[in-house]
Amino acid sequence: MIEMLTVNTLHKMKTNHVKKTATKAGWHAALYMLLLLLTTGCTNGQNKNEMKYEISKTPEEWKAELTSEEYHILREKGTERAFSGDLWDNKKEGTYTCAACGQALFSSETKYTSGTGWPSFFKPLEKSSVAIEEDRSLGMVREEVLCSRCGGHLGHVFPDGPEPTGLRYCLNSAALDFEPED
């Protein structure tokens, strides 16, 4: 009888232990899923852009406002052919604005002849006029230049520009509008 009880108790203890372990494993799995959901939620590009930029529009809204070339460059991070744009050789005095949202971005005072066939500047109007993001496309690491107000892609910035900054903001004409000085 005593022996039977002991065996019974032992068996009960074992079952309880297994149950506890199973519950623990279940919790771990649930926590893991939650973490996974949270991390994938945070890295979603669309959400990030919506939070980051003051002006946020759907692809359909942008398509209705921009030409197909502007849309391709500003919203799909395209690049126009060198020497094909209308601003690379523009030497007039004035302000270059974002073709998507109109924010003032660069001044003719910081534009220079880079010989690349794209409008080139050594400095934005204000540091806050543009946003810089790392671009790892095409097997290169480049610094992407975006409009800080709408997130429109403008071009890239390279460390081979003239003094005083040593930077070359290499932009697409189609991403810019030009407002001549009065």
Ligand SMILES: [Zn+2]
């Ligand atoms: Zn913009």
